[in-house]
Amino acid sequence: MSENTDNGRPPGAAAASDGSAPRASKGLAKGRLGLLASVVLGISTIAPVYTLTGALGPTVREVGAHLPAVFIVGFLPMLLVALGYRELNAAEPDSGTSFTWSARAFGPMIGWIGGWGLVVATTIVLSNLAGVAVDFFYLFLAQITGDQSLAALADNLLINIITCCVFIALAVWICCRGMGTTMTVQYGLVALQLLVLIGFAFAAFGETTAPPPLAFDLAWFNPFGVESFSAFAAGLSLSIFIFWGWDVCLTVSEESIGSDEVPGKAATWTVLLILCLYLLTAIATLQFAGISDVGLGLGNPRIQENVFAHLAGPVMGPLAILMSIAVLASTAASLQSTFVSPARTLLAMGYYGAVPKRFAKVCPRSQTPRYATICAGIAAALFYVTMRTLSENVLADTITALGMMICFYYSLTAFACVWYFRRSLFSSLRHFLMRGICPLLGGAILSVIFVRTAIDSASPDFGSGSHVGGLGLVFVIAAIISLLGICLMLLSRLRLPAFFLGATLQQQAKLQLQE
Numbered sequence: 001m002s003e004n005t006d007n008g009r010p011p012g013a014a015a016a017s018d019g020s021a022p023r024a025s026k027g028l029a030k031g032r033l034g035l036l037a038s039v040v041l042g043i044s045t046i047a048p049v050y051t052l053t054g055a056l057g058p059t060v061r062e063v064g065a066h067l068p069a070v071f072i073v074g075f076l077p078m079l080l081v082a083l084g085y086r087e088l089n090a091a092e093p094d095s096g097t098s099f100t101w102s103a104r105a106f107g108p109m110i111g112w113i114g115g116w117g118l119v120v121a122t123t124i125v126l127s128n129l130a131g132v133a134v135d136f137f138y139l140f141l142a143q144i145t146g147d148q149s150l151a152a153l154a155d156n157l158l159i160n161i162i163t164c165c166v167f168i169a170l171a172v173w174i175c176c177r178g179m180g181t182t183m184t185v186q187y188g189l190v191a192l193q194l195l196v197l198i199g200f201a202f203a204a205f206g207e208t209t210a211p212p213p214l215a216f217d218l219a220w221f222n223p224f225g226v227e228s229f230s231a232f233a234a235g236l237s238l239s240i241f242i243f244w245g246w247d248v249c250l251t252v253s254e255e256s257i258g259s260d261e262v263p264g265k266a267a268t269w270t271v272l273l274i275l276c277l278y279l280l281t282a283i284a285t286l287q288f289a290g291i292s293d294v295g296l297g298l299g300n301p302r303i304q305e306n307v308f309a310h311l312a313g314p315v316m317g318p319l320a321i322l323m324s325i326a327v328l329a330s331t332a333a334s335l336q337s338t339f340v341s342p343a344r345t346l347l348a349m350g351y352y353g354a355v356p357k358r359f360a361k362v363c364p365r366s367q368t369p370r371y372a373t374i375c376a377g378i379a380a381a382l383f384y385v386t387m388r389t390l391s392e393n394v395l396a397d398t399i400t401a402l403g404m405m406i407c408f409y410y411s412l413t414a415f416a417c418v419w420y421f422r423r424s425l426f427s428s429l430r431h432f433l434m435r436g437i438c439p440l441l442g443g444a445i446l447s448v449i450f451v452r453t454a455i456d457s458a459s460p461d462f463g464s465g466s467h468v469g470g471l472g473l474v475f476v477i478a479a480i481i482s483l484l485g486i487c488l489m490l491l492s493r494l495r496l497p498a499f500f501l502g503a504t505l506q507q508q509a510k511l512q513l514q515e
Contacts, residue, residue, distance in 0.1 A: 027362030038266030045245035047334035057304025062235035074239025077445040084417035084439025086264025093253040096348025105416035116485040117409035127384035133331040172377035178366035189333035196326035204284035213290030237403040346372035353504040407450035414443030
């Protein structure tokens with residue numbers, strides 16, 4: 001385990017001469033993103049319209065009308081962990097985030113696994129985003145042309161895969177052009193989806209019949225009203241998935257104005273704004289549709305598959321096409337912005353010698369990690385093609401397994417914060433709370449969810465109901481991903497021993513001092 005200074009920084013990574021945190025020189029563009037741009041990037045990665053249309057139904061299936069309660073409880077560990085991220089970023093802004101900080105705190109092997117968890121999670125999300133974008137792209141074409149046969153093109157395996165790969169390639173191309181092009185696209189797409197989602201919520205309030213299918217009740221906010229802890233944990237795991245993505249604000253810290261302060265503030269503001277948006281939409285949808293398993297009720301399995309696709313018409317009338325556009329915009333925006341995290345994590349891993357050095361290459365013109373971005377795109381495309389070809393159930397269960405991976409690397413980073421700052425925890429009340437209690441509690445909550453979900457996922461009835469040798473497919477997928485990560489780490493240790501001996505981490509800390 002690494003030893004840190006009283007301020008929490010690793011030996012040699014002391015503050016720069018201006019008193020700010022040290023800046024790593026990876027070749028990324030400096031000062032490109034302010035607070036607003038970082039928040040927009042965070043919201044884009046979370047993709048509220050996309051996540052809600054897929055998560056509202058399954059969450060209601062688990063916890064019923066206690067949807068707002070689960071959203072709030074799912075938000076709390078995210079906020080607590082985000083505070084820990086903010087403290088780590090203030091001490092050492094680094095595009096590697098979980099990878100770098102975990103390596104500093106717990107050593108290279110744990111750091112490598114943390115980086116693996118982040119890269120795999122984002123790769124799975126990228127493939128799913130592209131798949132959803134394909135579905136809504138052809139649905140949108142069918143709506144504007146009036147030819148419903150166009151919507152069926154998404155069910156054609158070959159057309160689906162080709163279109164998905166085109167979307168991924170387009171997102172990679174935009175990201176490789178630089179952060180300026182990325183943000184120009186993001187402002188428009190994020191504004192569109194937020195306006196439509198807020199409009200949907202207010203329209204749902206206005207269209208609610210008297211009496212409504214489900215009258216507003218403060219009991220919706222009581223998490224103890226959920227029938228069982230397993231149901232609560234399953235709902236919470238889904239809730240955590242819909243908040244995932246705010247850490248991209250920290251991933252771009254080296255490209256932000258005030259890299260030691262702005263990214264942390266952006267992450268905090270992102271999760272707060274997303275919570276408000278989710279609560280507004282959840283309450284409006286519950287009141288309009290109720291939780292019945294017939295008709296438009298959120299308990300209806302047909303509605304649960306895609307809530308907004310089924311409710312947009314009854315709620316928004318002739319403007320329902322705007323919801324299809326919003327979901328398409330949400331997936332397109334997130335597909336593009338989500339590439340930021342794996343590309344910059346791989347960049348950091350290459351920079352510190354944890355993976356081959358070619359991942360550390362940055363295009364001098366666009367100042368973006370083109371090689372890492374292209375590799376992330378290829379991985380996402382291959383993953384989607386493989387999973388889609390095998391079975392749609394496999395793809396769906398992989399998304400369910402994603403919740404466990406998110407809990408893993410978020411909790412690991414939260415615990416890294418506590419250990420990283422262990423020498424300064426008791427220097428002030430603020431340090432004790434922000435560097436100790438908050439991340440420790442957030443990490444503990446996510447760890448409990450991880451363990452509970454891992455145990456439950458072993459059941460053959462979990463997820464889609466598919467199983468291998470009596471074990472649930474979600475558990476098998478998570479186990480395969482974990483074992484693959486360990487094998488790759490051991491292979492990297494044989495081929496790149498300098499990083500695993502701690503030499504490159506110490507060397508880069510000294511280089512930062514010389515800058």
